Amino acid sequence: MYDTKWKSNFRRKLLRWFDDHQRDLPWREHKTPYRIWISEIMLQQTQVATVIDYFNRFTKRFPTVSTLAQAKQEEVLKLWEGLGYYRRARQMHAAAQIIVDQHNGKFPTDFESVLALPGIGRYTAGAILSIALDQQLPILEGNTIRLFARLMTMQSDPRTTNNQKALWEFSESLLPRKRCGDFNQALMELGSQICNPKRPKCLVCPVNNLCMTSVKGLQEQIPVASPKVKYEDLLEAAIVVNKQERILIRQCGPGERWESLWDFPRYTLTQEPEAETHAQLLLKQLKKETGLSAELSGPLFQMKHAVTRYRITLQCWKGAGVTGRLKKTQTPTRWATLGEIEEMPMSVTGRKIARKLKSL
DNA sequence: AACACGGGGCT
DNA sequence: AGCCCAGTGTT
Incomplete structure (x- = not known):
């Protein structure tokens, strides 16, 4: 043949x-x-x-x-x-x-x-x-x-x-x-x-x-389909921490998704308990990573997106009344204005959050 | 051989 | 809600 x-x-x-x-x-x-x-x-x-x-x-x-x-x-x-x-x-x-x-x-x-x-x-x-x-x-x-x-x-x-x-x-x-x-x-x-x-x-x-x-006439049978990947649902939270006109952002490190890109501080939430619990949890994580204390008002908004094999619901929270000094973190972290963020390579969801903030 | 890695277009 | 896309590198 x-x-x-x-x-x-x-x-x-x-x-x-x-x-x-x-x-x-x-x-x-x-x-x-x-x-x-x-x-x-x-x-x-x-x-x-x-x-x-x-x-x-x-x-x-x-x-x-x-x-x-x-x-x-x-x-x-x-x-x-x-x-x-x-x-x-x-x-x-x-x-x-x-x-x-x-x-x-x-x-x-x-x-x-x-x-x-x-x-x-x-x-x-x-x-x-x-x-x-x-x-x-x-x-x-x-x-x-x-x-x-x-x-x-x-x-x-x-x-x-x-x-x-x-x-x-x-x-x-x-x-x-x-x-x-x-x-x-x-x-x-x-x-x-x-x-x-x-x-x-x-x-x-x-x-x-x-x-x-x-x-x-075997077009629908060939090629034989590969076993399909199943999606997993994930709940994540991003925090917008303001200080004057500046916002806290961090650069994703090796082993993380979006390595080398900038993103808002982001955490995975295990399940869906009370909103109150989430806020406390997020504050603790934020404090642990950055040394900063804040209050949380939110969630500000939610967005859904899919990456690799995850369907992610992302809750965006707003931090206020920030106190404390930014400590040395594992990955580069800094305060940036919305204008500066515009010029930096961001994760797509990070970019969406930034755009949303600009419109608020 | 199985996974991780992103995001969007199209049905 | 799935499937698919001018794949590569790691485990």
């Missing part, structure tokens, strides 16, 4: 389709390794539509490896604010400095060196070098997993180790000799525009007659 003739048909039809149907995307304008790198990191687990504005702002401010390498981490994170998976930004910044130090400021062009950079795994290394330099390297990610699973009529969970291995091999076996970058992009474009998860558009698919899943 996947003989030489099948493959050459597949390549030809896919590339022809791509020539006519590829979207205009900013990282497709000039395909340098640097620009493809930025786009690929941003696109990890993040949809194209979300990335476009971030990519344009980021490459405008940091057009080259060395401009990125020289930047303060705060500024890099600020441009990343809202994108999520902030480790991507920190690792990319670190990688830029490695490229300056160890590769003479030129983005490396051999697979092993690229793979060795922080934040770059097998997919991203292959994507950068194939798309920017047309190197013959396979890719495998969300779109292609689904596409290949259907082409192969894979009857078991494509995310198991064994099936991943088979999918990588399939991806490699499909590569054309030339136009590898276009080919890899075409695979992903087809996966996102035609071979989508729900109700794939097989009627207009350029390779529908090469796809046994389409021929047999």
Whole structure:
């Protein structure tokens, strides 16, 4: 079934389709390794539509490896604010400095060196070098997993180790000799525009007659779904502690969610006892961490959000009548005005709280 | 092999 | 309310 003739048909039809149907995307304008790198990191687990504005702002401010390498981490994170998976930004910044130090400021062009950079795994290394330099390297990610699973009529969970291995091999076996970058992009474009998860558009698919899943009508069965993650409900509280015009904020440390980002003092509440108890609990935590005493009026407002596998209800409290001196804390902590907070990289909920305060 | 890591778009 | 998204790194 996947003989030489099948493959050459597949390549030809896919590339022809791509020539006519590829979207205009900013990282497709000039395909340098640097620009493809930025786009690929941003696109990890993040949809194209979300990335476009971030990519344009980021490459405008940091057009080259060395401009990125020289930047303060705060500024890099600020441009990343809202994108999520902030480790991507920190690792990319670190990688830029490695490229300056160890590769003479030129983005490396051999697979092993690229793979060795922080934040770059097998997919991203292959994507950068194939798309920017047309190197013959396979890719495998969300779109292609689904596409290949259907082409192969894979009857078991494509995310198991064994099936991943088979999918990588399939991806490699499909590569054309030339136009590898276009080919890899075409695979992903087809996966996102035609071979989508729900109700794939097989009627207009350029390779529908090469796809046994389409021929047999098994689109809803393949790919086999992975076991689903269950959400856990969490109750958290954030405290807005005012002193004159300034508000207490802290920088999240290693091991915490939102590492390196700024946030309001935040605590997890075990269950939902009396509001009175919560207030006392929060005050005790605040005192313990910062040495500050305060009164609590609130909750001011509530918001719901989801991160990773948690559904979080966040109660925002307001502290008043602050006394005591801010002691040395485990993580950087400081008093900042709303104007200063605007300029700092914040967690998304921290940003929402700040905006809300501004409107009050 | 299982988890942690974010947030938003879409059904 | 789920599912999904141009994944990587750690345990």
